[in-house]
Structure formats: structure tokens, C-alpha cells
Amino acid sequence: MFKYLKASFARKKARRVTQEYPVQIDRFNLDGLGTIEFANWLNPLATPVTLTSEMIAFFKKYIKEGDLVIDIGSHIGDTTVPMALCAGPSGMALGFDPNPYVYRILEQNAALxxxxxxxxxxxxxxxKEEEEFYFVSSEAAFTNGGISPTKESSHGKFVYxxxxxxxxxxxxxxxxYSDRLNKFSFIKIDxxxxxxxxxxxxxxxxxxxKPVIVAESFGDASDEAKLELFDVIAKLGYEISYxxxxxxxxxxxxLNTRTDITKWKKTINICCIPKK
Known part of the structure; x- marks a missing residue:
């Protein structure tokens, strides 16, 4: 009971008070890779990451040794690390994240x-062009959030x-990285x-x-926005699956028709494969 109350208090504080949180280095034994280390963020609002062999196998379908892979919205590296492990030391995983708090954890995972x-x-x-934004979150711990041209944003009230x-x-x-573009095989966007x-x-x-594209159909987006997401990808010559x-x-x-993407009211992952 005491442990539960302590955790509950920590979560409530994290929603109201901004502070730095440490990491915990966890170790996972993965098929073909041996022991892999991962820096988990000890933010009370962050869900701990578990790396699995099944996750590595998912990415290995699309990524091979030496590839250039890109993770936009890397967070602390929960998908960046598996992508990088598949591309190997001769490849490269670029992990982009505008959130300064999660970026510090991503840096630590990059060093492992x-x-x-x-x-x-x-x-x-x-x-689209070089510009500047505010990073805005719904909670003080900055576990998640998004960019905004102004401090007033639907993402929340806490502004970096x-x-x-x-x-x-x-x-x-x-x-x-022009020398690596011919190896560009996979991009994840979140x-x-x-x-x-x-x-x-x-x-x-x-x-x-023509890299494989993994993206999100955002649950709170309108049906029109979801249909536009489908159309933008389909017009580039991709088959789209949930x-x-x-x-x-x-x-x-x-997803056989464009309206299929509107069947889900929650946020879903889509995987987009270039047509042959």
C-alpha cells in the first residue's frame, strides 16, 4: 500500500513540477545480439521500455546491415535502438526528437x-523550412508533447x-549524410x-x-486528416497496412481502401511498403 501511495504521489508531482529524472540501465538478452543495454527513464509518467527478440525480428524484415534508418520522434530510443541494432555498426540510425528532456536520455542510449x-x-x-518552435507538453515532466509556433497550444500548458x-x-x-542516402531503407515517424x-x-x-515508412494515424485527428494521411502515402506508390x-x-x-484507415478511433500504427 505504501509503495502504491508513493508512486501515486510521484505521478501527481510529475504532472505539476518540472524536474530532471535519472536513468536506470536495464539489460536484455536478444537472439543473435547477446546482452543489450537500454537506459530507461525514471520519470514517473514514463512507461519502462522492454526490448525483445520479437521486436528485433520485426525490424529485421525491413532493415539490413549497413542501412541508413531514420526515427522521427525518437523519444528515449525505444524504436531507435532496435532499428540501429538491425542496421549494425556499419549502418546509421538518425534519431530526431525536439523534446530536450527525452533527448538527454536518447543521447545516453546512443552511447551504449x-x-x-x-x-x-x-x-x-x-x-518544411528552417524555423523555430516552442515545445509544449500537457504535463510538467515533459514525457510527451509537440512543437507549436506559439506558446498557446493544444499540446498543453507547459512550455520549454x-x-x-x-x-x-x-x-x-x-x-x-549524402554519402549514405543510397542506403536509406526505413523511416519511422511518430x-x-x-x-x-x-x-x-x-x-x-x-x-x-522508397524506404519502408512506419507512421501513426493519430486517434484524435479528424477522419478528413486520416484520409489525407492515407492519400499522401498512397500517391507515393505505397501499400498501407495496420x-x-x-x-x-x-x-x-x-488497408484495401482509403476509408479503412478511419475504422480505428484510437491511435494506430501503419506500415507502408513500396509497391513493386
Missing amino acids: NAGKQNIVPVNLAIS PEKIKGVNLKKFLEAK TEGYDKEIIKSISDLLSVY FEDFDINADVQK
Whole structure:
């Protein structure tokens, strides 16, 4: 009972008071990789990450050794690390997150597992052009949130004091990683309903390199926004499926018509495969 009350108090405080939280290094034994370390964030509002062999197998369907993979909305690295492990030390995983609090944990995860992964953490937002945003969250712990051009935002009332820079991903990659673009095989986007705008901003990249795309259909978005997300991806020559989780055994359902994406009222994952 005491443990429950203590945890409840910590969660209530985290919703009201901003503070730094430490990490705990957890270890997972994964098929073919041995022991993998992961820095879990001891924020009372954060769900601890568990890495599994089934998760690695999911990403291995699409990522091979030496690939360039991109995680937009990396958070602390719960998908960035598995993606990077599949790309291996000769590949590269770029992990973008504009949230300064989670970025500090992402940096720690990037430094782990030497010789098994190559993660480059990037504390930037992805936008159409270079600009600046506020990062806004619904809770003081900044566990989640989103970018906003103003301090008043639907994301919440807690605003990070310094502005966050946004960059055009195509220009960023061409300036810094042009030598790796021919290996660009996979991109995951998780940006609290902003996914379709990011996909539109990088449509040239997607048309040329045809990486597998994993994105979210945001539960709170309107049906019109969900249909637009489907259309934006489909017009680039992709087949779109719902999938339950990042797990090789998870349920997968192909979306045969554009209206299929509106069947779910909750936030769902979609996996988009380029048509042959």
C-alpha cells in the first residue's frame, strides 16, 4: 500500500513540477545480439521500455546491415535502438526528437552497446523550412508533447523556455549524410498527429529512395486528416497496412481502401511498403 501511495504521489508531482529524472540501465538478452543495454527513464509518467527478440525480428524484415534508418520522434530510443541494432555498426540510425528532456536520455542510449549500433541523436524538429518552435507538453515532466509556433497550444500548458529549431529533412540529409542516402531503407515517424505534414515535406526523398515508412494515424485527428494521411502515402506508390505492435507476431491488416484507415478511433500504427 505504501509503495502504491508513493508512486501515486510521484505521478501527481510529475504532472505539476518540472524536474530532471535519472536513468536506470536495464539489460536484455536478444537472439543473435547477446546482452543489450537500454537506459530507461525514471520519470514517473514514463512507461519502462522492454526490448525483445520479437521486436528485433520485426525490424529485421525491413532493415539490413549497413542501412541508413531514420526515427522521427525518437523519444528515449525505444524504436531507435532496435532499428540501429538491425542496421549494425556499419549502418546509421538518425534519431530526431525536439523534446530536450527525452533527448538527454536518447543521447545516453546512443552511447551504449558499442560495436553493435551506430546512433546519431539529433535535437531538432522536422519542418518544411528552417524555423523555430516552442515545445509544449500537457504535463510538467515533459514525457510527451509537440512543437507549436506559439506558446498557446493544444499540446498543453507547459512550455520549454527556449525555442526548438526545425529543419527540412531533405536539405539536412543532403548536407550531412549524402554519402549514405543510397542506403536509406526505413523511416519511422511518430509526431503526435503531425506525421502527414512531415511526409509531405519529404515526399521528394520518399519518391527517390522508397524506404519502408512506419507512421501513426493519430486517434484524435479528424477522419478528413486520416484520409489525407492515407492519400499522401498512397500517391507515393505505397501499400498501407495496420499493424498492432512492433512485434514479428503482431496482427497485420492491409488497408484495401482509403476509408479503412478511419475504422480505428484510437491511435494506430501503419506500415507502408513500396509497391513493386
